[in-house]
Amino acid sequence: MEITGIGGLILLALDIWAIISIVGSGASTGGKVLWVLLVLFLPLVGFILWLLFGPRAARA
Template sequence: MFSMIGGLVVLILDIWAIVSIIGSGASTGAKVLWILLILILPIVGFIIWLIAGPKGGRAIA
């Protein structure tokens, strides 16, 4: 039961991260690399993205 809830939480967080990456002002190549990292390593990739990933929203000019 708890593993199913944990897996669901990780899935929701990963989807949120991917949506945030797509909406970020990063280059297309950087977006693809971040998304691949999150898909290949869901928990570790999410944590790395939280620390060092591109921020959501548009870039300030």
């Protein structure tokens, strides 16, 4: 049971990281909203899709 809890916390942290990266990216506002909604409503699938295809935060 603890592994499920730890896995959930890890997924939450990764989703938060993805959302912060999406918001800081150069994508259009509509694109950002769609990616954030995808990550929020489908946490695991949304994160994987963002990792493969999503916008990245601008490099400083």
